[in-house]
Amino acid sequence: MDRVITFAEALREATDQEMGRDDRVFVLGQGVDDHKGIWGTTRGLAEKYGPKRCHDTTLSEDGITGIAIGAALAGLRPIHVHIRMDFMILAANQIVNMAAKMRSMFGGAVKVPLVIRSVIGRSWGQGAQHSQALHSWFMHTPGLRVVAPSVPYDAKGLLTTAIRDDNPVVFVEHRMVHTQKGHVPPESYTVPFGKARYLAHGNDVTIVGILHAAVESLRARDCLTEVGIAADVIDPVSLSPLDVETIAESVARTGRLLVADMGWAACGASAEIIVRVGERLQGEKAFMFHRITCPAVVCPTPKNLENLFYPNPATIAAAAYKLVHGPKATWTPDHVDAPEVLEFKGPF
Numbered sequence: 001m002d003r004v005i006t007f008a009e010a011l012r013e014a015t016d017q018e019m020g021r022d023d024r025v026f027v028l029g030q031g032v033d034d035h036k037g038i039w040g041t042t043r044g045l046a047e048k049y050g051p052k053r054c055h056d057t058t059l060s061e062d063g064i065t066g067i068a069i070g071a072a073l074a075g076l077r078p079i080h081v082h083i084r085m086d087f088m089i090l091a092a093n094q095i096v097n098m099a100a101k102m103r104s105m106f107g108g109a110v111k112v113p114l115v116i117r118s119v120i121g122r123s124w125g126q127g128a129q130h131s132q133a134l135h136s137w138f139m140h141t142p143g144l145r146v147v148a149p150s151v152p153y154d155a156k157g158l159l160t161t162a163i164r165d166d167n168p169v170v171f172v173e174h175r176m177v178h179t180q181k182g183h184v185p186p187e188s189y190t191v192p193f194g195k196a197r198y199l200a201h202g203n204d205v206t207i208v209g210i211l212h213a214a215v216e217s218l219r220a221r222d223c224l225t226e227v228g229i230a231a232d233v234i235d236p237v238s239l240s241p242l243d244v245e246t247i248a249e250s251v252a253r254t255g256r257l258l259v260a261d262m263g264w265a266a267c268g269a270s271a272e273i274i275v276r277v278g279e280r281l282q283g284e285k286a287f288m289f290h291r292i293t294c295p296a297v298v299c300p301t302p303k304n305l306e307n308l309f310y311p312n313p314a315t316i317a318a319a320a321y322k323l324v325h326g327p328k329a330t331w332t333p334d335h336v337d338a339p340e341v342l343e344f345k346g347p348f
Contacts, residue, residue: 003186007149008178010156011041011117015079017188018163019049022077025163026053028068029081029117038081039178041117065091065116069099069168072114077163085118085172086132099168100143111166115159121174121212121262122310123344124303131299133211133263138170139240139272145193146240148172150214152182154237157191164190172239174211174262176340194241198250202230205256205320208247209235210269213260213311216338220260220316223333229324239269247273248280256323257289260316265293292319307337 005013019025026049027042033056037043046054057064061082068080082088088095099112120133138146145167149155155173162169199214200221209217214235221231232250236242251257257277259270270291281287292311300306314335321331 002183004181005152005184006040006178007152007155007180007182008040010152010184011159011173012037012043012045013184014156014159014163014188015042016045016048018160019045019053021188024075025077025079027079027081028055028057028064030057030059030083032056032081038083039175041178042081061087061090062094065094066098068114068116069094069112072099072112072168073102073110077113079115079117079163082116082118084130085120085134086129088116088118088134095138095144095168095170096141100141103167104143112168113166114168115162115171116168117171117173119173119175121176122306122341123175124306125301126299127301128298133261133294135170135172135210135239136263136268136272139269143168144240145169145238146172147193147238148211149237150174150177150180150209150211150235151197151199152180152184154191154197154235156184157189158193158237160188161190161193165193172211176212176338176344177215179340179343180215191237193238194243195238196243196246197235197237198232198246199235200231200233202232203254204229204231205258205323206232206234206247206250206254207316207320208257208259208273209233209316210239210259210261210263213262213316216311216313217260217316219313219338220320223313223317224320226333227321227331229321231320236273242273242276244276244280248277251277251287252281252285255285255287257287258316258320258323259289259291260311261291261293262310263293264296265291266296268293288323290319290323292316313338
């Protein structure tokens with residue numbers, strides 16, 4: 001049956017199906033048993049599976065992450081929900097020095113089948129300490145898989161893959177994609193790590209959008225079409241491992257690469273993608289490149305300033321236009337807030 005559901009519903013369905021398939025799977029985190037269920041992603045699971053398999057936790061990121069790692073080492077398959085990625089920093093030792101290292105340090109004798117769901121991104125009123133996109137921090141660490149889907153189909157399939165994997169997976173979600181809708185099969189299925197997805201095809205410029213920037217890049221592509229520019233739009237989906245081949249194949253054809261990311265530029269995912277493509281095409285194809293990210297300041301709290309802080313379809317389209325027509329070319333389409341941004345009514 002072909003049906004359309006939201007990103008959040010896709011995550012809930014994957015979790016429900018895996019909890020039903022394997023009684024070692026359980027969910028823990030702040031608010032997972034609340035009636036709102038983390039934007040609907042865990043709604044009803046506590047009632048269906050009981051408090052031992054879906055339960056709230058204290059405000060102690062370091063301690064609870066340690067419990068989740070211990071449960072994984074003991075043979076369970078925990079899904080630990082961090083409502084905001086900002087506070088995964090409090091559990092950095094557990095994630096980077098423990099979860100990511102143990103399988104290697106013990107010569108493969110132990111497994112850490114842990115999924116860490118972490119939410120990032122814009123939504124006015126969150127401010128400097130609740131809006132940070134720190135996915136590149138975890139891309140840097142061997143032993144961690146880092147995935148960041150933008151469409152519901154990938155959300156369900158990747159979460160299923162992550163739950164079944166024997167390694168720790170950081171599953172990054174942007175709060176502005178939870179309401180995105182897409183075609184999702186009702187049956188259980190998997191999406192592989194390390195495979196990017198074409199969202200649109202064109203021959204003039206390659207736009208790689210990460211998380212919500214992938215959604216905004218599709219909107220930018222519509223703007224570019226009006227001025228005769230056809231863009232490839234690629235969602236990396238998996239950040240570690242990263243599918244360099246798919247992106248490089250596109251860039252070899254278009255000769256231009258624009259990476260849009262909702263994180264910062266310095267040492268970020270955008271830099272890694274550009275360098276990896278450059279290494280892959282070195283000596284084969286010269287290409288123009290640019291990245292559009294958040295400026296190197298903390299995220300402002302008011303909505304009018306936040307609108308200036310984050311990349312949007314107009315700024316992405318303008319950057320792509322310059323890549324195609326040269327640095328002196330100027331054109332910027334009118335910016336209209338995305339529906340999911342307009343629907344957001346406040347910080348909580």
